[in-house]
Amino acid sequence: MSAAPPVGPGRGAPILVVDDDADMLRLLSMRLTSAGYRVTAVASAESALNQLELSLPQLVLSDVQLPGKDGLALFDIVRARHPALPVILLTAHGTIPDAVEATSRGVFSYLTKPFDGKALLDKISQALALTAPQVDEEHADESWRSEIVSRSPRMAEVLAEARMIAQSDASVLLRGDSGAGKELLARAIHRASPRARKPFVAVNCGAIPENLLESELFGHMKGAFTDAHANHKGLFQQADGGTLLLDEIGDMPPALQVKLLRVLQERAVRPLGSSASIPVDVRIISATHRDLDVAMRNNQFREDLYYRLNVVTLTLPTLGDRREDIPLLANYFLHKLGQKYGKRLSGFAPEALKALTSAQWPGNVRQLYNVVEQVCALSTTPLVPLALVQRALRTPSVEVLSYADAKTKFERDYLVGLLKLTDGNVADAARLADRNRTEFYRLLQKHALTAGHFKADSVAEGASGVAE
Structure with a gap:
C-alpha cells in the first residue's frame, strides 16, 4: 500500500x-x-x-x-x-x-x-x-537570503513576509533587539527587490555625531563649513536607485528628523551650502531596537516621520525565541571561522552544543558569533569540547553592546562624572567638557539628568529627610 x-x-x-x-x-x-x-x-x-x-x-x-x-x-x-x-x-x-x-x-x-x-x-x-x-516554487533561487541561516518557523514567517514586501517600494521598519540581524534582513530585502543591481548603503544614525550626520546623509558643497575642502556626495545620493538603511533611527537627533522628513516628502536632497535640490530615488529601510511608541510619547521622535517610515513593520525574534537555529548557526559560524583561523574543526561535542542551545543570549546572534569565534581561536582539537564553550559563555563580552548603546552609556556616565566633580555646577562642568552651556544643557536633557540633583546641598537635604 x-x-x-x-x-x-x-x-x-x-x-x-x-x-x-x-x-x-x-x-x-x-x-x-x-x-x-x-x-x-x-x-x-x-x-x-x-x-x-x-x-x-x-x-x-x-x-x-x-x-x-x-x-x-x-x-x-x-x-x-x-x-x-x-x-x-x-x-x-x-x-x-x-x-x-x-x-x-x-x-x-x-x-x-x-x-x-x-x-x-x-x-x-x-x-x-x-x-x-x-521555498517559493516560482522563485527557486534562494540566494537573496543566503546570509540568514535559519530553520526556525518564526524566522521563516519573517522571511516570507520580507520577500513579499521586497517587490514593492514601501518603506520598511525593522524592529528587534541589538544583535538580532536587522542589517542582514535589510540586505536580504534589497537583494530580493527590483533594486538589487543598484547600491545598498547603510548608516548607523546613533554612531555619527550630530554635526556630521547631516553632511553624511545629504552631502555638502566645497566651503560649506571649515573642513569642507571639496564637494561631498551624501549617502542619499550614493544610494540613488537602490536602498538606504537608516540603522538605529531612534537615535537620530530631533532637528535632523525634520530635515529627513522633508527629503522623504520631496524625494530630493539639498546638500549643505547648496541652494539647489537634487532629486533622489531611494527605497528607505529603517531599523531600531528602541520602542518608538515610547519615544514619540516623550517627544523624542516625530510622529509624522514615524508614519512615513513605518509603512510595513517586520519584527525579528530574539535568538532565545528561535533556539532551534542555535546548533545550525553555531556550526555555520564554526565552519566560517575555522577557515579564517586556518583550523580544521569538525563541530561541537554533543554536550557543548547542548550548552550553547540552553544558554541565555542577551546579545542574540552577534553574541553567539563572538562566543564561537572565541572557542574557534582557542580550540586545539577538531571537536570543540564543553569546557571551552563554558569558558566562553562565562566571559563578559563588551561586544554584546552595539556601538550606539556603548556610545550612549559612555556619554551619560561622562556627564554624571562631571556633575559629581563640580557639585552640579553647570558652568564649571561645561567648561571642563569644552562645551558652551546651551549645548551642555541639551546633553543633560538628552540623558534626563538634572544638575540640581548633584549639588551637595541637595544630597545633604535628601539624607536628612528635608523636602523642598
Whole structure:
C-alpha cells in the first residue's frame, strides 16, 4: 500500500537522493515519488554536487557509504554552500557513530538500514515542515537570503513576509533587539527587490555625531563649513536607485528628523551650502531596537516621520525565541571561522552544543558569533569540547553592546562624572567638557539628568529627610 501524498508545505517538494546501490536508489525513488515528492536520483556525491549547481532541492537524502566522497563529506560541502538545506543520512550499523557525530554538526537526522518506510517519510516531513516557508516554487533561487541561516518557523514567517514586501517600494521598519540581524534582513530585502543591481548603503544614525550626520546623509558643497575642502556626495545620493538603511533611527537627533522628513516628502536632497535640490530615488529601510511608541510619547521622535517610515513593520525574534537555529548557526559560524583561523574543526561535542542551545543570549546572534569565534581561536582539537564553550559563555563580552548603546552609556556616565566633580555646577562642568552651556544643557536633557540633583546641598537635604 503506497503512502498518501504529502499535504501542506511539503507537497511536490524536490528531493535529491544519493545512493550507489542501484536497487536501493530505485526503491527510494519509487517510495518518495508515490508519496508525492519530486525526486532526482544520483549514484555518487560528485554527481550530487553537480546536481546542486543546476537546481536546489528542499532536502538531500544520502547514504553514508559512497564511492569517492562519502555521505559525511557530501554533508560538509552542502553545509558550507547551503547552510539551511536539511540533510538526512542513511547508515549501516557500522557507521552509526559517524552519523551520531554528524547530527551534532548539523545533519537533520539519520536512519539505520534496513529502515522503516513510515519513519523515513516522517523524518522527511519534519525536515520540510521546518524549511517549507523559505521555498517559493516560482522563485527557486534562494540566494537573496543566503546570509540568514535559519530553520526556525518564526524566522521563516519573517522571511516570507520580507520577500513579499521586497517587490514593492514601501518603506520598511525593522524592529528587534541589538544583535538580532536587522542589517542582514535589510540586505536580504534589497537583494530580493527590483533594486538589487543598484547600491545598498547603510548608516548607523546613533554612531555619527550630530554635526556630521547631516553632511553624511545629504552631502555638502566645497566651503560649506571649515573642513569642507571639496564637494561631498551624501549617502542619499550614493544610494540613488537602490536602498538606504537608516540603522538605529531612534537615535537620530530631533532637528535632523525634520530635515529627513522633508527629503522623504520631496524625494530630493539639498546638500549643505547648496541652494539647489537634487532629486533622489531611494527605497528607505529603517531599523531600531528602541520602542518608538515610547519615544514619540516623550517627544523624542516625530510622529509624522514615524508614519512615513513605518509603512510595513517586520519584527525579528530574539535568538532565545528561535533556539532551534542555535546548533545550525553555531556550526555555520564554526565552519566560517575555522577557515579564517586556518583550523580544521569538525563541530561541537554533543554536550557543548547542548550548552550553547540552553544558554541565555542577551546579545542574540552577534553574541553567539563572538562566543564561537572565541572557542574557534582557542580550540586545539577538531571537536570543540564543553569546557571551552563554558569558558566562553562565562566571559563578559563588551561586544554584546552595539556601538550606539556603548556610545550612549559612555556619554551619560561622562556627564554624571562631571556633575559629581563640580557639585552640579553647570558652568564649571561645561567648561571642563569644552562645551558652551546651551549645548551642555541639551546633553543633560538628552540623558534626563538634572544638575540640581548633584549639588551637595541637595544630597545633604535628601539624607536628612528635608523636602523642598
